[in-house]
Amino acid sequence: METQNLTDYSRIAQAIDYIKVNFKSQPTLEEVAEKVHISPFHFQRMFKEWAGVSPKKFLQYLSVEYAKTILKDKQVTLFDAAFETGLSGTSRLHDLFMNIEGMTPGEYKNGGEQLNINYSFAESPFGNLIVASTAKGICYIAFADDEQLAFADLQGQFPNAKYQQVVDMIQQNALYIFTQDWTKLNQIKLHLKGTPFQLKVWETLLKIPMGNLSSYADIAQSIDNLGASRAVGSAIGANPVAFLIPCHRIIKSTGDFGQYHWGSTRKAVMIGWEAAQLNQES
Structure with missing residues (x-):
C-alpha cells in the first residue's frame, strides 16, 4: 500500500469527523471537500476509490439510524x-x-x-x-x-x-x-x-x-x-x-x-x- 493511500485515509477521516460534528446541517459534497482542501470532483473520485461507494452512500452506513x-x-x-x-x-x-x-x-x-x-x-x-x-x-x-x-x-x-x-x-x-x-x-x-x-x-x-x-x-x-x-x-x-x-x-x-x-x-x-x-x- 502506497503512502498516498494513508494520506487519502487521513483526508477521509478528517471529512468524516467534520460531518459527524455538523451532521444536523447535512453538509454538501462541496462543503466537505473544501474542508479537506481538495476539489469536489477529486474528493468524490478519491472516496469512491477508497471505499468503493460514493461519500453519500458511505455516510448512510455511518448514520445512527x-x-x-x-x-x-x-x-x-x-x-x-x-x-x-x-x-x-x-x-x-x-x-x-x-x-x-x-x-x-x-x-x-x-x-x-x-x-x-x-x-x-x-x-x-x-x-x-x-x-x-x-x-x-x-x-x-x-x-x-x-x-x-x-x-x-x-x-x-x-x-x-x-x-x-x-x-x-x-x-x-x-x-x-x-x-x-x-x-x-x-x-x-x-x-x-x-x-x-x-x-x-x-x-x-x-x-x-x-x-x-x-x-x-x-x-x-x-x-x-x-x-x-x-x-x-x-x-x-x-x-x-x-x-x-x-x-x-x-x-x-x-x-x-x-x-x-x-x-x-x-x-x-x-x-x-x-x-x-x-x-x-x-
Missing part, C-alpha cells in the same frame, strides 16, 4: 442468524479465526519471559499498524500513529519477552484480511494473553461478521451472562488485537458508535468501510 436498524433486526440467535444469511467470505473468515490459544499461566504471570516475539510495522486502510507474533500466532496488533510509543506499549504487554523486528509469515497472512482476498489466507492463529473471561469475550467478538454491529448487552447475552455488560465492556477495551478481533463492531444499544481505544473517528471509518466492502460483494 443505520446502526439502530441493524441492532433492532437482531434476535436472540444473533450470531447464528448472521452466519446463515451472511456471505460465504465472511463466514469462512470466522472459521479461520477459531483457533485461539490462551497463554499458559506461567506465560501470563511472568510477562512472557519465555516468549520470542517478532514485530513489524505495516500499513492498513486505517493507518499504520504494529503487528506482533509468537511461534503460535498473532499476539498483538495496534494502530501505530507513533511507532516508538506503539513499541513501548507492546513491551508493556510482555515486559520480559525477547523482541526481534522482523516480518514473518504469521504476520503477513493476518494482514491479507485488508485485501479482501480470502483465498490468500491460511488459518489465522491467535496466541493471546488474557483471563478465561476475556478470551471468551474476544472469541465471541470474532463471530460478528464484517458489516454487522452488536452491543455490549448482545455480547453478554451470547456468553449466557446477561448481568455482565460492564465486565464485557472492560474485556472489549482490553482487546490486544485491533481489527482482527473486531471490537470496533461493538456500539451502544442506542445506536451511538461510542468510544474506541484508537479514536472514535477511526472506529466510524472502519464501520463504514466494512459496510461498503460488504455492499460491493452483495
